[in-house]
Amino acid sequence: MSRRRFLQRTLAAIALGGGATIPYGLARLLAPTPAEPAPPWQRLRPPGALKDDAAFVAACIGCGLCGEVCPPRCIRFHGRDGGDQANTPYIDPEIKGCILCGKCMAVCPTEALTERPREKVDMGIAQIDRTACYPWVDRGICGACVGICPLGERAIRFRMWNQYQPVVQPGCVGCGLCVEVCPHPSLPIRIVARSEGTVMKHRV
């Protein structure tokens, strides 16, 4: 190989290597400091999702339409960390909760999200840690979760005889807006699987 040819090739390799970093640089430029993603067990599927998660992953073609119509931008997508769930949607209520507008269910071309009224949505159910929630430990008044709830009294209300201690009701569908607004740093309100909720177990 002549020196000239060698130089040309080296320059080409450098140029191409540099060019390959352009998308990475763009990604870094466009990306604001990313919020810490929730661990997988705290990620919710969008409303109307198939209950069996394996069936959901098999049905979803990863087109991103649900995210592209979501008004509060709460639907995010699994990346490389998701493994075979890559490009399937999830909602992290600690970042953004779902407003139950139903656009994602209407637009989904597959059976992954099927349309249903907002009362029939089942993303989970809210669960309040009464040893941490401010009103429950007498550390002041709050009511943020009750105030934000889109379903009102049948999903979450204040405890009788007390203005500010929130109690989850069986009508909660687990949209996660209460998690989004909860001011407590340890988030004493979380969305758990419907069968795991204390309300459903003990009717309290």
Added chain:
Amino acid sequence: MNQKANRWFFLWRHLNKLRWVVLSLVFTMLVALPFVYVYQTYVAAHAYDLLAPDEKRLYDLVETLTAPLTDDPAEDLDAIKGNTWSGTFWGLQLTDPLAVVGQMAAALEVWWPLVLTALIPVLLTVLFGRFYCGWICPATFLYELNTNLAVWLRRLGLRTGRRRFDRRIKYLVLGLGLVLSAATGAVLVAAIYPPAIIGREIFYAVALGGFGAGSVFFVITLLFDLLVARRGFCRYLCPGGALYSLLGRYRLLRIQRIVENCNDCAKCNAVCEFGLDPLRDGFGQECNNCTACMAVCPTEAMTFRIRFRDQPDQGPGHLGRLYRKQQGGGREAA
């Protein structure tokens, strides 16, 4: 020297420009739609006063552009959503056939509403062949620009890839992708199909704060095309291209060579992105009717015909030297 009439060639030679217009429009749409979506989220939140200055600029720009069309942007601008993998146009849902096949393989059952959304693309493919690859695919837009870049690099004296492989590899990729989809229960072909990746990644980058893993894969395919084989991913590896080729095998509309007009200049072979052999009638199922060979033909020797099969090899073009030699004459005999 009697040339055969090719009456509509003056139109067909410009179809390649129309194709570039269509490709640019589709790609522009894929870039614009996420910005429109972000604008819609601002509108839905009634949050103009809370926006950062650059967000306000985006808001004002999209508002200026869409204000003549709608007075309820949060709802009305939902009319066009999605990408070429799956999208809705005023309620009409269209899905890539590969998405349907992949989902069938992953779920091992047929969901008819999804199959119906792929009906129009499948019908068009049966009629016009692999036209999606040449006329719509947003990856084609970038891959052809990549080919042009390779030409520029070659002019600078750099060597770019010109290897050739077996074109049947992509059918293997399609089969393997479907088998793996069935085995893992996830639509894996979506992760290695460039148009799906591009639609997704642009949306992630604009609306969700950064490119995902797919963009790395796409850059690798670009480098593969540049350094190893010209247009190599589409020619040899793309599972969607394989599916479209199979669907378009008995397509109705074909480009064919008029042997009386051909002078064997081989410009068509040089320009063919898919490495086919138009010069010797070797179009086959992988021709995507992109009309690049028509655009370069100097002697009006390419035409559209409605046939189920390609012509067999018609031999050297009648205006070429080889044909004259075969006819037993020298230069004076012509």
